[in-house]
Structures are given as C-alpha cells and as structure tokens.
Amino acid sequence: MLTTNPFDDDKLREECGVFGVSGAADSAAALVALGLHALQHRGQEAAGITSFDGAHFHTHRAMGHVAGNFDKDEVIRALPGNVAMGHVRYSTTGETALRNVQPLYADLATGGFAIAHNGNLSNAMRLRRDLVRSGSIFQSTSDTETIIHLVATSSYRTLLDKFIDALRRVEGAYSLIAMTPEGLIACRDPLGIRPLVMGRLGDAVIFASETVALDVVGATFDRAVEPGELIVVQGESMRSIRPFGTQPARPCIFEYVYFSRPDSIADDRSVYSVRKAIGAQLAIESPVEADLVIPVPDSGVPAAIGYAQESNIPFELGIIRSHYVGRTFIQPGDKVRHLGVKLKHNANRALIAGQRVVLIDDSIVRGTTSLKIVQMMREAGAAEVHMRIASPPTRHSCFYGVDTPERAKLLAAKMNLDEMTRYIQADSLAFVSIDGLYKALGETHRADIRPSHCDACFTGDYPTTLTDQDDAVEVDQFALLAERVN
Known part of the structure; x- marks a missing residue:
C-alpha cells in the first residue's frame, strides 16, 4: 500500500x-x-x-x-x-x-x-x-x-x-x-x-x-x-x-506551530494570528530576494501569509492539494510512487516556472518531506528555491504525547544548517529563532528564566522527570557494559 x-x-x-x-x-x-x-x-x-x-x-x-x-x-x-x-x-x-x-x-x-x-x-x-x-x-x-x-x-x-x-x-x-x-x-x-x-x-x-x-x-x-x-x-x-x-x-508551544487547528483559541490567543506573527517574524529574521511566497499545504498557510505581508512578496498557492485522495493501492515502484505522490499534491507549474520561490513550512522532522517539495519546485521550473521554517530546529524527541522519531532520526539533531540545506537541495534554509517564536506569542524568551511553555523539542529543556526514558538509558548502559565485560 x-x-x-x-x-x-x-x-x-x-x-x-x-x-x-x-x-x-x-x-x-x-x-x-x-x-x-x-x-x-x-x-x-x-x-x-x-x-x-x-x-x-x-x-x-x-x-x-x-x-x-x-x-x-x-x-x-x-x-x-x-x-x-x-x-x-x-x-x-x-x-x-x-x-x-x-x-x-x-x-x-x-x-x-x-x-x-x-x-x-x-x-x-x-x-x-x-x-x-x-x-x-x-x-x-x-x-x-x-x-x-x-x-x-x-x-x-x-x-x-x-x-x-x-x-x-x-x-x-x-x-x-x-x-x-x-x-x-x-x-x-x-x-x-x-x-x-x-x-x-x-x-x-x-x-x-x-x-x-x-x-x-x-x-x-x-x-x-x-x-x-x-x-x-x-x-x-x-x-x-x-x-x-x-x-x-x-x-506545549507546538500547539501554536502545528497541532491546533488555526481557528482555535489557545490561552486567549488566536492560533491563526500567532502563526501569521511567526511568519512575519521569520521574514524579519531571514529575508530573501524572491518573487513568490508559497505555503506547504495546509499547515504552512498562515505563516506564509505573515511572511508575504512582512516581506512585501506576493503570496501564491504554488502547491495545489487534492482533498479527495487518501490512499491508493499501488505497488510501490519508484516511478509509480512518484506519480502517486502527485495525486495528493501537485506544483502549480504555470505560476512557478522561472520564479524565485520561498517555501514556508511549519517544521522539519526527518527532512524527507522538504526534499520532495524542493524537488517538486525544481521540476516545475523554479529558478531558485528557498525554504523557511516557522519553528526552530527540532533537535529533541517529545515524551509528552507527540509521536517524535528517536533523536538520531531528527535531521536537525545530526546536521548543522549548511548540511541540512544541502540535504534538502534548497538554495537557502532558515528557521525562526526560539526568541522569535516567543516574540510572536507576545512574550520574551530568556535562557536564564524558566520558559512559559514547554519547548523541549527545540531546546531539550524537559519540564518533568522522564523516568521511563532514564530507565531505558540505564538498561542500554548496562547492556553496553556487559558486552564490554564479555
């Protein structure tokens, strides 16, 4: 499947x-x-x-x-x-x-x-x-x-x-x-x-x-x-x-970045407005000369609107999503798989050809999605492809109800910014800073003060003890010691 x-x-x-x-x-x-x-x-x-x-x-x-x-x-x-x-x-x-x-x-x-x-x-x-x-x-x-x-x-x-x-x-x-x-x-x-x-x-x-x-x-x-x-x-x-x-x-600060629906209110804040503010902050921190701002549908849309308004670069739907395709029962050969991908999302080729585009997404996890999106833009004839991410790099796993890959599979945990840029084959890559993320919430972030949100996936600052995780580490260390002794 x-x-x-x-x-x-x-x-x-x-x-x-x-x-x-x-x-x-x-x-x-x-x-x-x-x-x-x-x-x-x-x-x-x-x-x-x-x-x-x-x-x-x-x-x-x-x-x-x-x-x-x-x-x-x-x-x-x-x-x-x-x-x-x-x-x-x-x-x-x-x-x-x-x-x-x-x-x-x-x-x-x-x-x-x-x-x-x-x-x-x-x-x-x-x-x-x-x-x-x-x-x-x-x-x-x-x-x-x-x-x-x-x-x-x-x-x-x-x-x-x-x-x-x-x-x-x-x-x-x-x-x-x-x-x-x-x-x-x-x-x-x-x-x-x-x-x-x-x-x-x-x-x-x-x-x-x-x-x-x-x-x-x-x-x-x-x-x-x-x-x-x-x-x-x-x-x-x-x-x-x-x-x-x-x-x-x-x-959890990621409720504002991705989890909650944009039409929800969280802690008296409009999730949609916060996402737009994150996009605007991203434009301030990481501007680029470009012709179009394109959201990765659907979660990148509010941040892309904020980025476009702040940078005065036109917002366009350069990736069109079909909402009527879920799964298709096709043998997963490479060529057929590529065609199956386009059933769900397709580049708006007439809009993109010859243009310098800024892609806005909410996060990068393993990086495989970003690579596919950049390739899609290249194939559609984009002159330049710049990726901007409306959250800081995800470097740590979450243990509070979010399905995060083990840390070794998080792209930002094993690569620096230049390496990530080359991996996804973009002309440039930038993330909003942790300070910028809090600024979009109307707050100030200081490393020497307890943060107002759980941002452990970005900072590694877990707000509770992680008993099961610590137990697993102890077991792994014991097994490694036993292996060395044997």
Missing part, C-alpha cells in the same frame, strides 16, 4: 483529542460525534465514544476516522444517555489495535469507570511493571490503562480520592476526561502541557481539547481548564478541585 500523503508523513503527530458532555438535553453521543469530527486532525487512527444512561455504560470503538464509524443512526442510538465522552487517537504509546482504542472502560469496586486521555505518561512503563508484579492484569498496551489500575488499587475510599491518588503517582502530560456513575471528571496535568477547554450548550457542560470543537456543536467557550485542576460535574452541580498545588504552567 502506498500512501499519497507525503507532506503529512514527515510531520510530528499529536497523540489524541478528547471531547465530553454532561447534561445534554438530547443524545450526548451525537454531540460527542460532532465534536470528534472537529478534532479529527489530532488523531486519525481510531475513534471511540462511551455514554452513560443512568444505569449502564455503552461503548462503540472503531479503527479509522469518525466519519464512517459514527455517522450512522443505529450507532448513535446504541449510545443512549445525557452524558458521553469520546476520543480520537494517533498512537504514540501502544500498538495500533482495537484494544488500545479509547475511551477505555473497567468495572471497579466503586462502579463503572471510563477514561479518555490526551498526552503521554513518562513513567507508565515503570508503573506498569510494578502493577503487573503485584497482580494487575493489563488488557491493552496503552499507557492510559495504567491510570485505571492505579485507581483500582488505591487504598482511598471514594472514587474521586482514588482518582486523585492515581494522578499523584503519574508523571508527564495528561488532559483527561473520566466518566463514572456519579458524573463526569475533566482534569489537566499540573503543568498544563496538553490543552483542555470547557464550554456550555444550554444546560450542558462540555470539555474538549480545542475551542473549535465547541464551535462545531454550537457551544460557547467558557474558559480553559487550569493546569492541575479537576472539574467534577454531577448533574446540575459543578465543582473545581486543585489537589496538586500550583506551579508555573508549561503548555
């Missing part, structure tokens, strides 16, 4: 999107399905919805997109109740299999418990190992199931206290929605690394990964769930709990 989505294959992948509703007048599951449609960009491997009708939990999970799995009346009718939650998944931990599709559900001593998770637990493997040794039996390979076992084995009496106790033991990033017979719980990790917002639709309370999901269902945005906050919705009552104390937040 040949993917015809080459410009997406070399992107960082956000793990998941979550959506929950309590107090829906009609079918809560139908609202959840609509919300998941709006969050489809956050996870395209699988989707699931769990509802509660006051007596029983009902779940439907499936591989693939929301459309096709949750647009049938019979599926929604099988998910009754005025409380429901859903999840779209792109795996960063655990295999791609139905058993890992969320929401995950378990019958605990305190009753039914369903959970959906956006993020990644950086000590899940160590916790899992300890839980298995003490008798826990895991049904999935997802790190999210670790939370269920921690809740089940907690010595606290109430389910809420058990849940809080479980969260005190985990590290890393999580925005969670949990559902119990008593109500709906939404919470965010103490650093707020992954996003979560709250809205209202009539008497219903809604939680979602992004504000765009609220827009789609006609809900009004209320506020963001604060870092370290748990919100418990029980019928018509709602209360906020902050069991972890307070500390400076570190939300």
Whole structure:
C-alpha cells in the first residue's frame, strides 16, 4: 500500500483529542460525534465514544476516522444517555489495535469507570511493571490503562480520592476526561502541557481539547481548564478541585506551530494570528530576494501569509492539494510512487516556472518531506528555491504525547544548517529563532528564566522527570557494559 500523503508523513503527530458532555438535553453521543469530527486532525487512527444512561455504560470503538464509524443512526442510538465522552487517537504509546482504542472502560469496586486521555505518561512503563508484579492484569498496551489500575488499587475510599491518588503517582502530560456513575471528571496535568477547554450548550457542560470543537456543536467557550485542576460535574452541580498545588504552567508551544487547528483559541490567543506573527517574524529574521511566497499545504498557510505581508512578496498557492485522495493501492515502484505522490499534491507549474520561490513550512522532522517539495519546485521550473521554517530546529524527541522519531532520526539533531540545506537541495534554509517564536506569542524568551511553555523539542529543556526514558538509558548502559565485560 502506498500512501499519497507525503507532506503529512514527515510531520510530528499529536497523540489524541478528547471531547465530553454532561447534561445534554438530547443524545450526548451525537454531540460527542460532532465534536470528534472537529478534532479529527489530532488523531486519525481510531475513534471511540462511551455514554452513560443512568444505569449502564455503552461503548462503540472503531479503527479509522469518525466519519464512517459514527455517522450512522443505529450507532448513535446504541449510545443512549445525557452524558458521553469520546476520543480520537494517533498512537504514540501502544500498538495500533482495537484494544488500545479509547475511551477505555473497567468495572471497579466503586462502579463503572471510563477514561479518555490526551498526552503521554513518562513513567507508565515503570508503573506498569510494578502493577503487573503485584497482580494487575493489563488488557491493552496503552499507557492510559495504567491510570485505571492505579485507581483500582488505591487504598482511598471514594472514587474521586482514588482518582486523585492515581494522578499523584503519574508523571508527564495528561488532559483527561473520566466518566463514572456519579458524573463526569475533566482534569489537566499540573503543568498544563496538553490543552483542555470547557464550554456550555444550554444546560450542558462540555470539555474538549480545542475551542473549535465547541464551535462545531454550537457551544460557547467558557474558559480553559487550569493546569492541575479537576472539574467534577454531577448533574446540575459543578465543582473545581486543585489537589496538586500550583506551579508555573508549561503548555506545549507546538500547539501554536502545528497541532491546533488555526481557528482555535489557545490561552486567549488566536492560533491563526500567532502563526501569521511567526511568519512575519521569520521574514524579519531571514529575508530573501524572491518573487513568490508559497505555503506547504495546509499547515504552512498562515505563516506564509505573515511572511508575504512582512516581506512585501506576493503570496501564491504554488502547491495545489487534492482533498479527495487518501490512499491508493499501488505497488510501490519508484516511478509509480512518484506519480502517486502527485495525486495528493501537485506544483502549480504555470505560476512557478522561472520564479524565485520561498517555501514556508511549519517544521522539519526527518527532512524527507522538504526534499520532495524542493524537488517538486525544481521540476516545475523554479529558478531558485528557498525554504523557511516557522519553528526552530527540532533537535529533541517529545515524551509528552507527540509521536517524535528517536533523536538520531531528527535531521536537525545530526546536521548543522549548511548540511541540512544541502540535504534538502534548497538554495537557502532558515528557521525562526526560539526568541522569535516567543516574540510572536507576545512574550520574551530568556535562557536564564524558566520558559512559559514547554519547548523541549527545540531546546531539550524537559519540564518533568522522564523516568521511563532514564530507565531505558540505564538498561542500554548496562547492556553496553556487559558486552564490554564479555
């Protein structure tokens, strides 16, 4: 099978999107399905919805997109109740299999418990190992199931206290929605690394990964769930709990660069406006004499508009994307593969021929995509091809819910700027600086002050401990030592 989505294959992948509703007048599951449609960009491997009708939990999970799995009346009718939650998944931990599709559900001593998770637990493997040794039996390979076992084995009496106790033991990033017979719980990790917002639709309370999901269902945005906050919705009552104390937040800065939809609002900022500002800052830092500014569709568009406006170079759609091609079942010979690539994206040859073009993309990961794009421009007759990237070089892996290749496969981790430029065969290459990225957010970045966001993929400054990663390093070092001894 040949993917015809080459410009997406070399992107960082956000793990998941979550959506929950309590107090829906009609079918809560139908609202959840609509919300998941709006969050489809956050996870395209699988989707699931769990509802509660006051007596029983009902779940439907499936591989693939929301459309096709949750647009049938019979599926929604099988998910009754005025409380429901859903999840779209792109795996960063655990295999791609139905058993890992969320929401995950378990019958605990305190009753039914369903959970959906956006993020990644950086000590899940160590916790899992300890839980298995003490008798826990895991049904999935997802790190999210670790939370269920921690809740089940907690010595606290109430389910809420058990849940809080479980969260005190985990590290890393999580925005969670949990559902119990008593109500709906939404919470965010103490650093707020992954996003979560709250809205209202009539008497219903809604939680979602992004504000765009609220827009789609006609809900009004209320506020963001604060870092370290748990919100418990029980019928018509709602209360906020902050069991972890307070500390400076570190939300993921890449939400502005790529993950969030441009029509979302994050921390009172328009994602679209921030991306335009990043493009303008990139033009200030790395100008070039050129005839056209061309975005790499679709994520490069806002930054390209900002770059064009700041540099006074015309913005044009030099790469045309077909939105009606997903995958094609073709034997992957080199010639046929190249033709398959053009089914999805094609150069606007009449526009490009003889022109000096500036390509704007959001990031470079392995570099394979950038190489293909530059080659496409050359074949279309471009006189010069300059690449500008609306984020700093990605030099470090992410362990907080983003599918990042191991560091050895990150182009910027193994090459300097000149080497990267030669690798992608561009006439020039430049990235926005880390200072420029923060400036686009309206903030000042200083190396001697704790940053306001998690920017570890650029700087290596991880805001939490990385227990599983440290354990893996220790194992590797032990194996290397044993090999030397032998």
